[in-house]
Amino acid sequence: MSQPAWTEDQPIVSIKDVHKSFGDLEVLKGISMDVMKGEVICIIGPSGSGKSTLIRCVNALNDIQSGSIQVEGQEVNDKALDKLELRKKVGMVFQQYNLFPHKTALENIMMAPIKVLKQDKAEVEKRARSLIEKVRLQGKENAYPGELSGGQQQRVAIARSLAMNPDIMLFDEVTAALDPETVKEVLVTIKDLAEDGMTCMLVTHEMGFAKEIADHIYFTDRGVIVEHGPPATFFEQANDPRTQEFLSQIL
Amino acid sequence: MWIKHPIPGIDKPALTKFAVLKPYTAVPAGAADDLLFSRWLVSTPLWAWLVFALALSAWPMASYASSTYTMSDAFQALWRWIPFIVTGGFFFNVVISFFAMLIGTVLGVILGLMQISPLWVIRFPAQVITQVFRNSPWLVLLFIVLLALPYEIEFGDTIIRIPDWMKAVFGLCLPIMANISEVVRGAINSVPSGQWEAAESLAYTRQQTLWQIILPQCFKRMIPPWMNWYAILTMATPLCSLLGVEEIITLSRQAIEAENNKPELLVPFYGFALLIFFAYCYPIARATIALERRFAVKL
Amino acid sequence: MLEAFTEFFRTLAEDHPRWNFIFFYEPRQWARIVKGFQHTIVLSIACVFFSVVIGVVGAWMQSSPSKWVRRIVQGYIQFFRNTPPFVQLLFFYFALGQFTPTVTGPDGWTEVPLVSNIGWAIISLSFFAGAFNVEIFRSGIEAVPESTQEAASALGFSRLQTYMDVVLPLAFRVSLPALNNNLVNLVKTTTQAIAIAVPELLYQSVSIWSDYPSAQYPTMILLFLSFIFLVGILVLGMSRWERAMRIPGYGG
Numbered sequence: 001m002s003q004p005a006w007t008e009d010q011p012i013v014s015i016k017d018v019h020k021s022f023g024d025l026e027v028l029k030g031i032s033m034d035v036m037k038g039e040v041i042c043i044i045g046p047s048g049s050g051k052s053t054l055i056r057c058v059n060a061l062n063d064i065q066s067g068s069i070q071v072e073g074q075e076v077n078d079k080a081l082d083k084l085e086l087r088k089k090v091g092m093v094f095q096q097y098n099l100f101p102h103k104t105a106l107e108n109i110m111m112a113p114i115k116v117l118k119q120d121k122a123e124v125e126k127r128a129r130s131l132i133e134k135v136r137l138q139g140k141e142n143a144y145p146g147e148l149s150g151g152q153q154q155r156v157a158i159a160r161s162l163a164m165n166p167d168i169m170l171f172d173e174v175t176a177a178l179d180p181e182t183v184k185e186v187l188v189t190i191k192d193l194a195e196d197g198m199t200c201m202l203v204t205h206e207m208g209f210a211k212e213i214a215d216h217i218y219f220t221d222r223g224v225i226v227e228h229g230p231p232a233t234f235f236e237q238a239n240d241p242r243t244q245e246f247l248s249q250i251l
Numbered sequence: 252m253w254i255k256h257p258i259p260g261i262d263k264p265a266l267t268k269f270a271v272l273k274p275y276t277a278v279p280a281g282a283a284d285d286l287l288f289s290r291w292l293v294s295t296p297l298w299a300w301l302v303f304a305l306a307l308s309a310w311p312m313a314s315y316a317s318s319t320y321t322m323s324d325a326f327q328a329l330w331r332w333i334p335f336i337v338t339g340g341f342f343f344n345v346v347i348s349f350f351a352m353l354i355g356t357v358l359g360v361i362l363g364l365m366q367i368s369p370l371w372v373i374r375f376p377a378q379v380i381t382q383v384f385r386n387s388p389w390l391v392l393l394f395i396v397l398l399a400l401p402y403e404i405e406f407g408d409t410i411i412r413i414p415d416w417m418k419a420v421f422g423l424c425l426p427i428m429a430n431i432s433e434v435v436r437g438a439i440n441s442v443p444s445g446q447w448e449a450a451e452s453l454a455y456t457r458q459q460t461l462w463q464i465i466l467p468q469c470f471k472r473m474i475p476p477w478m479n480w481y482a483i484l485t486m487a488t489p490l491c492s493l494l495g496v497e498e499i500i501t502l503s504r505q506a507i508e509a510e511n512n513k514p515e516l517l518v519p520f521y522g523f524a525l526l527i528f529f530a531y532c533y534p535i536a537r538a539t540i541a542l543e544r545r546f547a548v549k550l
Numbered sequence: 551m552l553e554a555f556t557e558f559f560r561t562l563a564e565d566h567p568r569w570n571f572i573f574f575y576e577p578r579q580w581a582r583i584v585k586g587f588q589h590t591i592v593l594s595i596a597c598v599f600f601s602v603v604i605g606v607v608g609a610w611m612q613s614s615p616s617k618w619v620r621r622i623v624q625g626y627i628q629f630f631r632n633t634p635p636f637v638q639l640l641f642f643y644f645a646l647g648q649f650t651p652t653v654t655g656p657d658g659w660t661e662v663p664l665v666s667n668i669g670w671a672i673i674s675l676s677f678f679a680g681a682f683n684v685e686i687f688r689s690g691i692e693a694v695p696e697s698t699q700e701a702a703s704a705l706g707f708s709r710l711q712t713y714m715d716v717v718l719p720l721a722f723r724v725s726l727p728a729l730n731n732n733l734v735n736l737v738k739t740t741t742q743a744i745a746i747a748v749p750e751l752l753y754q755s756v757s758i759w760s761d762y763p764s765a766q767y768p769t770m771i772l773l774f775l776s777f778i779f780l781v782g783i784l785v786l787g788m789s790r791w792e793r794a795m796r797i798p799g800y801g802g
Contacts, residue, residue: 528637
């Protein structure tokens, strides 16, 4: 494998003409986008437009039929891909939090660095405690997921991903399952992250939030990117009637 | 459509808020008795039994290829004995299971109703009896009843002898009683408590509520587990052979002895016993599951 | 103290011939009971252990990608589920037992079968209860949502790590109540080993009351209480374990 070494001036995630279908249902019909290091991009669009599938393809939870996805110069659509290497670089947070219910908050965060990266336990614990602090959950270290609210669980899930020291974070509708009052605490956590310079790809329905933190917004519908641009121009000057219709329903 | 990773909201319903564990299909502990047995019986494809029977007879056939007494001799022997084994043996398995079920059900229903009594003095002994007989081995109960019951009862001048199979009925009806008691209790508890409250607010007495409102609702629900227990009971009847009761295993053994204890006979004779039980229990299991489905929709 | 105890039962037997608690004052009968109890416990522990091992391995094999492996496991389950354990015991011991090789016994000249009757009882009963355990563990594994496994793989866990660290610990907790039921049933079923003359508690009790008909009722009572006691200990232990394994925040 002699790939040109990736440098920081190249896109950290480069998606080119990606096609993906589930049986007869074509979900992605040729999607391309580039994400630079430190950028925050938001993918919005109606349900079933392929947003979630797209970001799940970035860390190889779904495979793609054709096209190319490169993460730091590494091709993801490759049978010989070292998924462990990829997943060390790419953290993911799910809509359903998916915490391990039989482990405490702290154990959830520590598990992957210890088991997967074989790091020293004492060191991992130190880092995990500082992550707990970062997501503002001091005092909840020994609580089990079932004893936490949805928003708290989601913040543990974010900390769990961060414990792997990823270069990119993927957020798959992370606030969709939350009560309105806890949405904010999760969004604040993500905003902190973005401000620290983490590269983030978000699928979200929170338009206000997207407008506030995104560097670039992509609108997808029926498997294609209809329109994209920086938030200022995207929200003010949407051209496509589909985008206009969607925004009028949401905003 | 073949889907590798179903995506919530796209090709399967969106998940619930706490996607921790999906509903668990096996039996929860302490639940009123399940239909596990019947379900498994039904899920066996019939051809599997034929294949099984063939495989079983092939093994000893290979082992004894050189001996003069061939497997076909053994099957001919079985063929000669089948009428005797079925009419004199399996018939009694059915008779024993029928009466044990009848008596066990009557006693079990009474015990089950006692278990939900508001009176401590009625409820507590019923619970103890139920748990004791549910948790003791069937074989131990059989032995105890067989030895503890007298051989004959005197009614004034007439002396009535109690045949062994009748004692087996009493032995087997005890665990059935305890399990049916749990079925009844479970079914009654499955009726939402709002029903009791609604009836109470209409000035029904407790007895009226139970007989006119609660029991009619859960009667149908009790039938499938009741049939399930009948199948389990039938499967347990060969235990009576240990006590010398004439039934299929006892008679099979006698037949094997009459044929000079040839080892080739063991597989056909015991294999036949396995198959005849299957043939008897399988339709019951099917009906149980069918009934359960029908009631599940209606209720 | 012990003296007075044995003396009490000796006089009781003399005064009331039907209540001859012979095993409380005659050491040989007491030894029989103890031996029977030991056999029942050995049988129970061995069968519980092997049936759980069979259950875990079988459930793992049922998720095998090979269709034939899955079918073989399914065939095994169906056979052992749907036939009486009693007939299985007879079948294993009498029908299959005669095809197993023999070895020279401890006395140097008799031939004894490689697998003793206790061995056959353990094999037969373990396979019987194991068939149920496979299904129990499999349903437990199915209760773990794909999304939780997906989260593990997104964190870089391998398939085996996901299975060992996430799926099994959860599946095991879900399966415990059903496992509990099945193991209680297994302990009760060990009595059926009497059919192949395994000298367990029931066998010893039966031989005591055939030797001493006057000891019939006392032996029955002892037998009955012993099993209630054994099953009670198992139920208590399992429910404590269940409580200890409970995940805070989920379910009651």
